[in-house]
Amino acid sequence: MSDHAAAAPTSTGIDHKKLIMWLFLASDCMFFGTLISTHLLYRKLYPTGFTDAEGHERFIQNLFDIELTSFSTFILLMSSFLMALAVSAMHKGQVASFRRNVLGVIAFGLVFLGCQVYEFTHFWQKGLTIQNSVFGSTFYVLTGTHGTHVAIGVLWLILLYFYSFTGRLRGHGGALDVEVAGLYWHFVDIVWIIIFTVVYLVEYLGPNGIWGAGLPLS
Amino acid sequence: MSAHAASPAADRALLAEETRRYHHFITLALWLAVITGVEIVAIFLPLAPWVLLLGLGVLSVVKFFAVVLWFMHLIYDARLLLWLFVAGLALACATFTALVALFSFDRVDTLWFG
Numbered sequence: 001m002s003d004h005a006a007a008a009p010t011s012t013g014i015d016h017k018k019l020i021m022w023l024f025l026a027s028d029c030m031f032f033g034t035l036i037s038t039h040l041l042y043r044k045l046y047p048t049g050f051t052d053a054e055g056h057e058r059f060i061q062n063l064f065d066i067e068l069t070s071f072s073t074f075i076l077l078m079s080s081f082l083m084a085l086a087v088s089a090m091h092k093g094q095v096a097s098f099r100r101n102v103l104g105v106i107a108f109g110l111v112f113l114g115c116q117v118y119e120f121t122h123f124w125q126k127g128l129t130i131q132n133s134v135f136g137s138t139f140y141v142l143t144g145t146h147g148t149h150v151a152i153g154v155l156w157l158i159l160l161y162f163y164s165f166t167g168r169l170r171g172h173g174g175a176l177d178v179e180v181a182g183l184y185w186h187f188v189d190i191v192w193i194i195i196f197t198v199v200y201l202v203e204y205l206g207p208n209g210i211w212g213a214g215l216p217l218s
Numbered sequence: 219m220s221a222h223a224a225s226p227a228a229d230r231a232l233l234a235e236e237t238r239r240y241h242h243f244i245t246l247a248l249w250l251a252v253i254t255g256v257e258i259v260a261i262f263l264p265l266a267p268w269v270l271l272l273g274l275g276v277l278s279v280v281k282f283f284a285v286v287l288w289f290m291h292l293i294y295d296a297r298l299l300l301w302l303f304v305a306g307l308a309l310a311c312a313t314f315t316a317l318v319a320l321f322s323f324d325r326v327d328t329l330w331f332g
Contacts, residue, residue, distance in 0.1 A: 033307075033310025037314040038317075040314075074251065077247070085243060179291075186289045196257075
C-alpha cells in the first residue's frame with residue numbers, strides 16, 4: 001500500500017504538507033549546493049593556511065580530527081535509522097514506540113551538536129576564526145548552517161514528543177506530521193553525508209591532501 | 219491498531235507492509251555503518267588520491283540515495299515527489315558545474331599575491 005493512498009483528496013493525490021516539505025527540501029538542496037560549491041572552490045583557489053592569534057602560520061591539513069567527525073557521522077546516520085523507526089511506529093499507531101525512538105533521535109541529535117560545538121571550540125582555540133582566512137569563512141558558514149538545521153530539527157522533535165502526550169498526535173494527521181518531521185531530519189543527514197566526504201575526508205587524500213600542501217600566508 | 223487504515227484487511231496489509239519496511243531499515247542502517255567504516259579506513263590506504271576520491275564519491279552517492287530512497291520513502295511514494303527532489307538536486311549540481319567552469323584557474327593566492 002503506498003503512503004499516499006489513504007491521504008485526504010488533493011489535486012495531486014499527495015498530502016499538501018508532504019508536498020510542501022519536499023518542495024522545501026528541493027530548495028534547500030540548492031541552498032546547500034551553493035554553500036558546498038563555494039567551500040570547495042575557495043578551498044581550491046586559496047589552499048593556504050591561516051595565521052593564529054600568536055602569529056604562527058598553520059596548515060589546514062593538520063586541523064581536523066577524523067575520529068571525532070567519524071563518530072558524529074555515525075551518530076547522525078543512526079539517528080536517521082531511529083527516525084525511520086519512529087515514522088513506521090506512528091503509521092502503525094504505536095505511540096509508545098514512537099516516543100522511545102524519537103527520544104533516541106533527540107539524544108543523538110544533541111550528541112551531534114555537542115561534537116560540533118567541541119570542534120568549533122577546538123578550531124577557535126587553534127586560531128581559526130570566521131574572519132582570519134577564506135577557509136574559516138566558508139567552513140564555519142557551511143557547517144554552522146548545517147548545525148543550525150540540526151538544532152531546528154531537534155527542537156521540532158522535542159515539540160512533537162511533548163505534543164504526543166496531548167493525545168492530538170494520532171490518526172492519519174499525526175502520522176503525517178511525524179513523517180514530515182522525519183523527511184526534514186533525513187535531509188539533514190544526507191547533507192552531512194556529502195559534507196563529511198567533500199569537506200573532511202578529502203583533506204586526508206595523499207600526503208598533503210588533494211589541495212596541495214598550502215603556502216604560508218606571508 | 220492502525221493509524222489510518224479503513225478496514226481490518228487494510229489494517230493487516232498496512233501492518234505487513236510496515237513490518238517489511240522495518241526489516242529494510244535495519245538492513246540499510248547496517249550497510250550505512252559498514253560503508254562509513256570503509257570510507258574511514260580507505261583514506262589511510264596507500265592508493266592514488268584520484269582513486270580514493272572516486273571511491274569516496276561513489277560511496278557517498280550510494281549512502282545519499284539509500285537514505286533518500288528508503289528512509290525518506292521515495293521508493294514507496296508518488297513519483298512526483300521523486301522528480302521534485304531530483305529537480306532541486308539537478309539545479310544544485312548545475313550550479314556547482316557552472317561555478318567550477320567559471321573558476322577553473324588555480325591558486326588565486328599565488329597568482330595574485332605570490
